[in-house]
Amino acid sequence: MKEYEARCFVGLSRLNTGTAKQLSELTEVPRTRVYDAVRVLESQGLVEIQHSNPQQFRAVPLDEATETLRDQYEDRVERLHDALDTVDIVEEDDESPVQQVWSMVGRTAIENRTNDLIENASEEVVLVVGDELLLTDDLVTTLNGIGNGVELVIGALTPSLEDQIQTAVPSATTFISGLEWIHGKDTAENDTAIGRLVLIDRSVFLVSSIMPESKEEQAIFGEGFGNGLVVIARRLMAQGLVTAHDPGQ
Structure with a gap:
């Protein structure tokens, strides 16, 4: 996560629900940036949004968030491995052992x-x-x-x-x-x-x-x-x- 996203996620983990104003005051993230951070967190499956007026936000349960983050991490590692595995190795002409x-x-x-x-x-x-x-x-x-x-x-x-x-x-x-x-x-x-x-x-x-x-x-x-x-x-x-x-x- 980027810094503002991490702050907002931790902040919401401390609240049952929160508005952008409450979250901004708790995390010291500018209110306008709270919306951007929460949208990213929502797209990652870490935050839920209630479309009321004002909007209410809440973090998913910790166990669920941990599992989601683990799946994302393992998926990225697997994709990285697959990508690097296809990289061509440049062969050197000199095959003599080098210390x-x-x-x-x-x-x-x-x-x-x-x-x-x-x-x-x-x-x-x-x-x-x-x-x-x-x-x-x-x-x-x-x-x-x-x-x-x-x-x-x-x-x-x-x-x-x-x-x-x-x-x-x-x-x-x-x-x-x-x-x-x-x-x-x-x-x-x-x-x-x-x-x-x-x-x-x-x-x-x-x-x-x-x-x-x-x-x-x-x-x-x-x-x-x-x-x-x-x-x-x-x-x-x-x-x-x-x-x-x-x-x-």
Whole structure:
């Protein structure tokens, strides 16, 4: 919704019914703009109008409004997917593998990328969880859906978090990570903390950090690293894992 539409909808949700004058006074939306906003809301199935003098407006019940908004959102996402799915990909002449690093911002986008990487693993997933808030239901579902031929190794920073992981993902090999610098007892509250480290098939990695004040998650994602960088990253991530259980051995 645009701002005036959102204000009017919230305003009407607080009233049984209301006129344009009442709604304008409650929401601080100019009276002339109230009519425009209400017409848009009516077209979306969120507001009903009684054509009396003066006109009376009311919002549909919250459950009904939520369902309507959800249907509209899912329909737009589906249409967006279908449209993008038909876009032609420009093929590059140079097909040689390129080592690349990209940055990402936003917990939802980073979690979606993490889940996608895990789902497409063919040999090994090494994951270190730096914050228990990142052990979401979606991530747990993705981890439990890994195929039988994929080795799953998960590190935690604390015994309590390891217990949570063992309970949530019983098929995983878990360990207490030796990466105290992620968010150990000596880490200051205003320091940036590592959120998650992911290494897939020793060739694709993702590492994220959590900003101390905003709690925003930022990440870098790289692929095509069949070299020493991945070897070093993997050994660092697996600190604390018993060598005999190390899939890399």
